[in-house]
Structures are given as structure tokens and as C-alpha cells.
Amino acid sequence: MLFSYSWLSEYVKGTMLKPDKLADLLSLRSFEVEGVEKKGSDWILDIDVLPNRAHDALNHSGMAREIAAITQKEFIPFVQKKAKVEKGSLKPLKVTIQAKAQVPRYISYVIEGIKVEPSPKWMRDRLESVGINSINNIVDITNYVMLETGQPLHVFDYDTIRDQKMLVRLSKKGEKIEILDGKNYTLAPGLLVIEDKGRLIDLAGVMGGKLSAVSNTTKNIIFQAANFDPSTIYKARKELGIITEASTIYASGIDSNLGEAGLEAALSLLKKTGGGKVVQIIDIYPKKETSRKLNVSVSEVEEFLGVKISAAEIQRILTPLGFSVSKKGDSLSATVPSRRIDVSIVEDIMEEIGRMYGYEKIPAVFPSASLLPPEPNLDLFWQERVRNSLLEAGFTEVYSYSFIGEKDKELFQYSLKDAKTLVEVTNPTSQDFKYLRSTLIENMTKAVEKNQKNFSKIKIFEMGKVFSNKNTLKERTMVSGVLTAEEFYVLKGVVDFMLERLGISDAWYDEHKATPEQSRVSLWNSKRVAEIKVGQEEIGFLGEVSKGILSKLKITEKVVAFQIDMDKLATLASEESEWQPTSKYPAVIRDIALLVPQDVKVVDVLNAVNSAGAKLVRDVDLFDMYEGKEIEAGMKSMAFHVIYQSDEKTLTGKEVDAIHLKIIKSLNDNPSWEVRE
């Protein structure tokens, strides 16, 4: 809110601190000052009043009280003139509060014989300096009082009220009202409204109704200074989207005792412009607010803030803020001023003491906590291990958006069924961020498209959450890698490397089945995709991204990708992280080359080699696979290194030869396979 320096200084005795210095001190003790600007002979301070202080500091006198306290000056309260009810000619107004729970206090003055005219210059200038347009003297008084005291006022033209009846109640569904901004609103139920005889004349606490508005010919008025339930006003603001100063204040709650003071301040202004006499006071205040007392001791303050402050100093700190403090030794009892509805627990008092004493004077002291080392977060430990292994493999980490757009559904070939499992954002910022990502690969593929003009080969990975909604919402952490301009097997090697780094030795690759649980079929080139499994559990996918998707994205290179469930990986890694002894005896390597029909898989040969060679075969590595010219049609050639090793002794050449021959024989036993010499 904008504050006028000269207006503030009216409530502070003596000379106020210079605007810049004041701004600095306010920022440290009370509220952040976001700007100081010279305007004519005045300075305008833009002060960001904290939301929990709107009820007492979002006005000039309240802010001045704060300034007086932090600069140790005397505070001068605004002028209040007790109203004297005079005899008038108006019929008495009857106000009924139906919404009792939502109206803790309703107070209004009926004033007869006012004159609507332009405000005096000093008032216009003051309002305009803080950004309020002057309308006429009567409306200006309501704004002026709010800016001065923090009490929102509303003014009705008395003569527009039918039957002199006002009913304060909650709205019913579908009721309509035209308010001062000239717009018509259809109301939801449960908002505060005021009705005369059959018409809505006020959207209480938010904006006045058109029907009861003050005009240039208004003679008699009602000044209303009610207190309305904050959450009801908040709801009205939210639902109707009307943000007014009054509703901001009401929504954060005000002191019911302020109503009277606000009206009295208005009366003193009427004396200067507008005139008139009070002919009726309506005050409905069934449950008077009582003051709260909070007790605090010197030792409690020391424990809380970490600095010793004497009882006398605590008293000296709290008194200018309006607390009345009595002390007995080191114990203090503070009565909270009713306008400080933010102060209700002892921690609130600690804040007042701390900030006024000066947070900068609190020393930095390390806590005396146990030396117990933190327990490691194993999930994160494995995530970091995966990141490191992909880093070692030369991959660059990307962070993409957690969202995909409406267009992505078509781009990435979602079936209707797949699209239904996407989690939709109720209030997306744009159509490009309408759903939560269900896989990391889509946004990563878009990253390929974006980077391909600058890089001939792209190696990226990402770790992050993906979301799906089949009956229940599921959130999973995934790790994905994307590689361009390379073959499937290159990325498979990366996955193997990563799994090896986690100590997971029993992963295998299964041919993609028709209904994979966790990955959308249409994302992949269906002939070149594998499920990554450990035991019978699928932990992820590896394959070529569908050509259809690539061509839509105008990606020219082949794109291979994997996505693995990070949580499953972490569980498996934790299970397998035991140390494995290595053999101290040397290994012997022999090669086998064989011709097999094209549909034979590498894994078939591996199984045959392993079962024939039994436990002396430590490892079998494919090092060449070829089909083409020199090979008989329908056949392909494969070559393997077979590594022999024993845990018990050094294998002799003879022993190795014997097993090797046994393996060759068993391979040749398959009628369509042929081991090449």
C-alpha cells in the first residue's frame, strides 16, 4: 500500500526520521518498503504490509504507531469525536442481522442534511497522493477514514432504502446484484448481502450496490462500519473476482472495536465538509471482544530467541506497540491491544520482542545437538549412483518440464485409451502444459529435435517423476536415456554398464510383448524394442523411438531410448550390493564362431554355451554379428569370446580344450547350427 510521509508524520510527535532512513528501519523491524518516491513536497512510501498485519497496519495511523514505536517517538492518535444524537425528521432505520455468525458487529450512523460537493483540496490531494481518485466529499470521507484508521466504511443514500429496512443476510443461489462498478453479478449462496424491501442493495464488505449509491443530490446518508467474517468476504472476493481495499482488509479480519472509532473519525471530517447531524446510531454488537493476556518470562524469551533481554527492556519494547505490560520479577504479563488480532499465542509475543529488540542483535549460536550422523537416504543414494554412471558414459543431464501439451497427444500417437490415463491439470497456464508427463521420453525426444541442428550426436538423460491415472494416481521416479545416430545395441551397452554399476547382474532383455504394463506401445518401433527384466519383473524398456514420431518432429537421425523405473532399480541394487569374491586364478579365452538361422537370438546361443560349459564358463561375450553377402541366405554369423575360469585352480590348456570341445559339440548338435572352424 502507498503511504504519504506527510500524512504519517501527523501522528508522530516531533520530527520523523528521513524517508530513506525510515524505509530502511521499517524493513528491518516491521515491513519491507518497496519504494520511496518524492511527490511534490511529500514522499510516498510503498510499504508491503504483511498479510497478518492488514487489520492494524494497512492504514496511516496504524503505520504511524509502528513508526513511533521503532523510532522511540510518541504516537498521536487520530481525532475521534464522540457522536451526539440529535433530533431529526427522518424515520428510524431498522437493521436486522440475520447472518449473526458472519457479522460480529454492525454499527452505523444515520446522518441527516448533508451536502454532496467536491472535497476540499487538502483531502483530494491526500487521497490522490496515495492513488485514490476523488469522487465527492462523502465518498472521499469513507476512503479517507479507511486509509486513516483501517476501518472500511460504506455509505448508503438513506432515501433510496425502501421502507427504511435493512436485512443483513447470506445470499441465495442465483440472486443478482448490480454494484458500484456498474456490473451485474449472479451470486453463489453464502455471501453476505444487504436487502431492503425485496432488493439487494449491498454486497457487504466487498462493494456497495448501485441501487443505494450516493449521488450528487443525496441529502441523507447512512455511514456503516461493520465487521464481517473474514472467510465469507474472502469467498466472495474469490468467487466474484472483485478485489477492493475494503475486502482485502475484511478478508484478513479486523477488530470489532474499530467500527466506532472509524465512524467518529468520519464525523470529524463531516464537520469540515458535508455537514449534517447524526440522528440515529445503530450498534449491534452481541458479543463484545475481550482483551487477551499473554504471559512470558525473561528465561522463556532467552530460550526462544537465544539472547537475554531484561524484563524492563521487554516492557519498554511492548508498551509503545499498545500492550499494557505488568511485571513481577522476571515474569511479565502483557495485555494485547484488541486491534492486534494477530497476537494470540506466546510465539506472537516473541516475534514482537525479537523484531523490536533487533534480530541483528541476536548472536549466531550453533545448536547443541547430538553428533549422530545422518542416516543415508538409500533411494537418493542409488539415484546419484545412476546419475554418475550415465555421466561416465558421456551423457548430459537434462531437466524437462513435468508437463506435456494437448498437441503432444497427437504427436506422440496416443491411443484414446492411453490418453485417458494422462493426469489433466484443472487450471493449466497454457494448452502446452495441460497434462502431467507420463514418460520422460516424450519431452526428451523434443529436446533432440531442438538440439539436432547444433549436435550431430545427442546423448542425454533425465531422472524425474512421471504420472498416470488408472483408477488411482500413480507417481513414479524414472530414469531415461536418449541417444541419436547410434544402434540399439550401443544404448543397450549403456544400460548394461549402468546396471553393472549398481551391482545388478541378473537383468535380461525380453522381446516386447503385446500389452506391456508400463509403456505406451505406440512410442516405440514395435520390432525394435525390448523389455528390461530382472527375474520375471519388468523394470523398463529399451528401443528405437517410433519412426512416425520422429518424422513428425522432423528428426532425421535414428533415436534410441530407454526408461527404467528408478524405485525398482534402487530396491534391486540394495539387494545386490553385497561384495562378490573374484577368482584369483587366471582366465582363459577361446572364441567360437557359428552360423545360425536368422531368427536365432543371441540369448539362445548364450544359454546353450552356458549349459554345456557349466560353472567353468565365467562369461560369454558376443563380439561380432553379421548377416549379408558372404553368408548363406537366411543365416547369420555370430562370434563369441568364451571366458573360462575356475575359483579353485589354474585351468590347464587341456582342461579348457575339453570343455570348449564339449560346448562346440553341443552347439553342433542343433541340426540348423554350424560352428565354423
Added chain:
Amino acid sequence: MENNLKTLKNTAEKGIKQAKNLKDLDGVFRLYLGRKGELTGILRSLKDMPSKERSAFGKEANEVRQVLQEAFDSRQKELGWSNETQEGSIDVTAPGQKIQAGHLHPITQTRRKVEEIFGSMGFVVADGPEVEDEWHNFDALNIPAGHPARDLWDTFWLKAEINKKPLLLRTHTSPVQIRYMQEHKPPIRIIAPGRTFRYEATDAGHEINFYQVEGLMIDENISVANFKAVIQEFFKRFFEKDVTIRLRPSYFPFTEPSFEVDISCVLCEGKGCSSCEHTGWFEMLGAGMVHPKVLKAVGYNPKNLRGFAFGMGMDRLAMMKYKIPDVRMFFASDLKFLKQF
């Protein structure tokens, strides 16, 4: 025969000594020690000798060969021969072959550093879901429905529910603190780094998804002074500079009192420069003493416990550390940017 051998030795030694260059020397070598050399011939003829003479003469001939070989080797070195001279020379100014190194995202690197520093002060890293319910994200943090405080967090809501209540994308990592406290008894010392979401227009300083790290310490005797020490130590170690901090009053529903924490500008060391808008300070994080209502919400007894909590933008830390001007660069997947880290 023996004289012959001696003469051969002398002549050969002389020849080796007199050789002016490697080529001459090579000629001398061929003449005596080469495949068709004189001494090689003699050595070959040994097998035709009667065994009686063979042993003595053979021994001598081999000694001569050894002497000559050594003389040859040392002369060869004198003339500047080495294995490498046999190869062609290279252009040392030609570029090296590029290594395709991997790169970790700057936010990952920042997070690791944050975790390391707090880890050394005994803080555990906690994590939790990105999709949250209202209770964990708001109510438990003393931000009830219908309270204007909710406006401080612009929220993405989801068309998905749990127990008939709408789900949302967490607006801060505070729900991780709630979940952790529900599952653990005090004392508590955690940090919660992670991705968070805000429904807002994006610009250089704002993103719809971004990264935060929050911290929480709960024990019987935690004070504001303790918070100052922990957070100041963190910044000193993070920026590797003698950073000072200051607290200003603030408001968050889940802490009382609440602070805005500024750090002295790491560029000008508090003197005032264009980066800190000549104030000498950077607004860095929000913090405060945990509100008793939050402790109550997780089932703790607020009478015996107190603590502090804080939260800051991980992106902001990374932006300051690496002098990155625009938060959107983190999420643009531009390899020209990411490969710089």
C-alpha cells in the same frame, strides 16, 4: 684363425668408431655383424669345426661379437639413434580428438553441494511426492481453506482425487516435512530438496516448475540464535565466502515468528553494486520458528518442542553460483547451455 679374429675385431672397432653417421654405421654393421657379415659367417662356420677347437674358438668369437655389438650400440646412441627416429614426425599443433564428456545439470550439482553441506551438519535428505493432497500441502501447515494465506501460493489443481478431495501439484516441499514428522520422532534434522510448482506467468525469475530446498530442525531447545548459526554457516560454505546474514520480519502461516533472510551480496561483499540493487543484500530465503499448530498437526506436543524451518529456491542458488540470468534456461534442454557445466 685367432689372429684373424683379432684383426677383424680391431678393424671393426675402428670402423665403428670412425662412422660419421648412422648410415655409415649401418654399413659397418652389415660388414661384420649383419646377416651376411664377416663375423656372422665365422660364427656360422663353427658347426663345421672339430669339437675340440670349437669350444675355445667359439667362446672367443662370441666374446668378440658381444664387444662389437656393445661398441656398435654405444656408437649408435652417440650418433643420435633412438627407436622413435624410425617413425615419421607429427604435427603437435593439430587438434586433439574430442572426448564426449557427460555433464550433470547445474541444479543437480547445486543440490549435491547443498546436501553435502547440510549433511555435514547432521541433516538427513528427505523426499516425498510431487502430487499432494490439500492436507499435506496446506492444512497441516496452518493454511486452512478459505484463508487469504492460501493466496500466497498459486496452485495447480489436478483432475484427480484422493478420498473425494482434489489433488494438486505441491507448491513447496513443506509437505515433505509434514510427512517426515509423521513418520519420525523428534529430534529432527532434515532438508527436503525437490521440484515444486506454481501457477504463474513465466519470466526470467519465475517458472511453473522449479526447485526448492527446505530445511527443518526440531528439538527441545532450539532458538532463533541456532537458526542464524546454521543458515549462516551454510551460506559461508556454499559461496565459499565470509557471508553474513540478516533477518527481517515476515509472515508465513507455518512459522511464528517468520523471517525473510538476506545474505550480504556475494559480488560486492555488502558494499552495494548493481546486482544487489546497491543495497548490499540479497533476499535469499524465507524461514521461521515452526508454528505450534504445525507440530500439533503431526501429533507432536508443542509444549516440549521447538524448531526452525526454512525454504529457498534451489534455482536461485544455482543462478547466483553460476551467474545464470534466466531461470527458464534450466528447463530448456539446450545442450549448448548444459554442456558448460
